[in-house]
Amino acid sequence: MGRLGISEIFILIIIFAGITAYFVSRNSSSTKSSSIAYLLWFLSFFGVLGFHRFYLGKIGTGLLWLFTGGVFGFGAFIDLFTLGNQVTQYNTNEELKEIRTATLSNAQSINQSKSINEKVLNLSYVETGNKNSNIEPHQDKIEKLKDIKKLLDDGILTQEEFEQQKTKILG
Incomplete structure (x- = not known):
């Protein structure tokens, strides 16, 4: 060595x-x-x-x-x-790159949400045969559900509170 x-x-x-x-x-x-x-x-x-x-x-x-x-x-x-x-x-x-990825992901979820709203509106139209009779109450419920979902996502509501509010809205 x-x-x-x-x-x-x-x-x-x-x-x-x-x-x-x-x-x-x-x-x-x-x-x-x-x-x-x-x-x-x-x-x-x-x-x-x-x-x-x-x-x-x-x-x-x-x-x-x-x-x-x-x-x-x-x-x-x-x-x-x-x-x-x-x-x-x-x-x-x-x-x-991370911000772009997150932005694209959010845009895709927004598009999915819009698609779900359209399906709900189309379903209520098919069920009633009258476009104006049930759409407005459904839109109001959808908006309320979106609002409480945002509160859940922001951490303002707990999952239990969210479920209670959702049940109350859907009646």
Whole structure:
């Protein structure tokens, strides 16, 4: 057992940084940490190997950094000053994706609610044969049910109170 040479230390650092980047990127949280990004920048020989870029999901520039030595060191040096903003930009983009997904989900549930209302109105029309006789009371009930459902969703009513109110409305 002899001393570790420069090449062995270099290989160990690369393996350690690669394993760190792999496990950190598998984190269930979609947000990234500036501290981890700077640690990876440091472990990849001051950004020359580009591990921090892989961590931020920038695979193309990560490969460019890896094969060109951080664009001959210039890109790695610039990353020292811009890495915090890169992490912030990544986290902002992830939050926007979550907001878009939630918005689309809400829009779909609103469309489903409208579809249910239309079915209820059509059903009351078919049952009575007269469009005006039963629609208004049903619309009033639907609106009241929507109101108490919103109160339930907002946490103002408990499930038990909601059921009582629903029974009272449906009579």
